[in-house]
Amino acid sequence: MQYDVVIAGAGLHGGLIALALLDAEPTLRLALVERADRPAGNHTWCFHRADAPPDIGAWFARLPLIGWPGYRVAFPGFGRTLDLPYCCLTSEALAAALKDAFAAHATARLITGCAVTTLDADGVTLADGSQLRAPLVIDARAMAGRAEGGGYQKFLGLEVELDADSGLDRPVLMDACVAQGQQFRFMYVLPLAPRRLLIEDTAFARTPELDPAQRRAAIHAYAAASGWRISAVLREESGLLPMPWRGMPPAPRMPLTVGYAGGWFHPATGYSAPSALRLAALLARHRRDPLPALRTEWRRHRRRFRLGLVLNWLAFCCFRPDLMWQPFARFYHLPLPVIARFCSLQSTALDVARLLVGRPPRGFGSAWRAGQHTSEVG
Ligand SMILES: Cc1cc2nc3c(=O)[nH]c(=O)nc-3n(C[C@H](O)[C@H](O)[C@H](O)COP(=O)(O)OP(=O)(O)OC[C@H]3O[C@@H](n4cnc5c(N)ncnc54)[C@H](O)[C@@H]3O)c2cc1C
Known part of the structure; x- marks a missing residue:
């Protein structure tokens, strides 16, 4: 099958780039291939509103984001409320946006439940043996393996229902007033609705191991100490993000590697939503010849x-x-x-x-x- 663009991996980068490309060119022949049965995984991606470039396009305004006027941080002896508009995109919301966008574009195809087995500058081969060819192939399959020369940000989060309003009007990005030990530890709380919170126990550590049972217990204890009574645990997510102090992102070349594997993330926060938004806007503008603009962006990024x-x-x-x-x-x-x-x-x-x-x-x-x-x- 011949396409204009093939994207491997419908996660944060693959998903946002697909939305931006379809918005810019409604008749684009685009294939987005995802190994899992549904796109977008199991995440809650947060970012500052200002991370989205001003010219990002109408597709971004249509994303069902949850937003707040700012957030709080707390450390022993110091706390601050920051008025920096902040928002989050859930996997569910990104999956719904992708479903709508692909349904509205007859020339676009979202293929789920099928892994890309080989990928080169001319196209991809899928696990079922089919081949998709395109002049622009984007590898958005995320990183594999662990950081070499660096630490980790590791976390486990529980999305919980409370039996009363939490009283939070904005997220708590870092509550470091919790026991520290052999790692830097903090709680991260997102008020997704008056009675619904995502509470994450996060650690910056030299080792990647995480004890899920211990983290769950710590979250329940933190909720109780904060005066929140959990009536149900709705969802769990966990993550292990590299926090390198060695290794630079590789120069862009064909096929394009975006996302974590391409070094398009923030080494000190582990976040990649700001890079994903910028790349989506850039590729929508320069789809036919993306390398010069990408290299300029990469030099800044480096x-x-x-x-x-x-x-x-x-x-x-x-x-x-x-x-x-x-x-x-x-x-x-x-x-x-x-x-x-x-x-x-x-x-x-x-x-x-x-x-x-x-x-x-x-x-x-x-x-x-x-x-x-x-x-x-x-
Ligand atoms: C739980 C969690 C929470 C996070 N929260 C934030 C946050 O708040 N803000 C932020 O900016 N960053 C956050 N991050 C960090 C980072 O932004 C995410 O990891 C982000 O999802 C990385 O984007 P990506 O597109 O590189 O990879 P992913 O979103 O992981 O997407 C890769 C996709 O490729 C698919 N795939 C893999 N192999 C194949 C294959 N062979 N064929 C087809 N498909 C394949 C995967 O199934 C997946 O859907 C979080 C990370 C985690 C793990």
């Missing part, structure tokens, strides 16, 4: 990516795990635009200076003193 590597190294290698919350608390003292640009991988040179220069946070060097220091970075 510079900010390197900053993330340095910050990961500082956090993981210069602070003892129980004091690792200190640089994050310092970060959240910064002006709102600096925080927003950092999260969106858009830091300016002045932002970089504000992030790196000045009196180091308390605990700096404690990892050296404890013999937990690693020297390689970049």
Whole structure:
């Protein structure tokens, strides 16, 4: 079968790119192939509203996002309410948007329950043996394996129903006032509806292992301590995101690799929604000849990516795990635009200076003193 574009993987990047391409060219012959029985996986993707480029297109406005005027953070002895509009896209919402978009475009095909087995610049072969050819092939199958030279962000989240309103009007992005131990630990709470919360127990650690039973128990204890009575657990999600301090994203080439596998993520937050939104907008504008624009974007991305590597190294290698919350608390003292640009991988040179220069946070060097220091970075 001949197409204009074939995308392998209907996750965050593959899904958003497909929506943007179909919106820009309604008669595009597009195939989106997903290994699972339904697209979009099992995630709740959060990002700042400002992460979406201004010219992203009408498809973005149609996405059923849940939004808030900002969020809170809490550390021992310091808390802040940040008025930075924040929102989330659930897998369910992305799957519904894809279903609608593919139903409305006769030349587009969403293939689920079938893995891509081989992929090159001319097309893909599927597990059932069929071949899809296209001048633009996009590999959005996400990363495989673990980070080499880096730590991890690992988390388990429970979406819960409460027996009364939570009282939260905005997310709590980081509540680090919880027991720390041999990792930097915090709770992350999204008020999805007055009586529905997603509570995630998150840790930044050197090792990828996570004990699900322990995390579930910790979430229940945190909910009880916050005065929330859980009447039902609706869903569970978990994740393991690399937080590297070594390894740069590869230069774009055909076939295009997007998403985690292409290095299109934020090394210091583990998030990739900002990159996914920018790539979707860029590919919709430059579908016929994407490499020049992508390489320009990649050069910008590399510079900010390197900053993330340095910050990961500082956090993981210069602070003892129980004091690792200190640089994050310092970060959240910064002006709102600096925080927003950092999260969106858009830091300016002045932002970089504000992030790196000045009196180091308390605990700096404690990892050296404890013999937990690693020297390689970049
Ligand atoms: C639970 C969780 C929560 C997260 N929350 C956030 C967040 O709030 N904000 C944020 O920005 N980032 C978040 N992230 C990080 C990151 O943005 C996500 O991991 C994001 O989904 C990565 O996008 P992706 O397109 O690279 O991969 P994915 O979204 O994982 O998509 C890859 C897709 O490819 C499919 N696939 C794989 N192999 C094949 C194959 N051979 N053939 C066909 N299909 C295949 C997979 O089934 C999957 O659907 C989260 C990650 C996790 C795990």
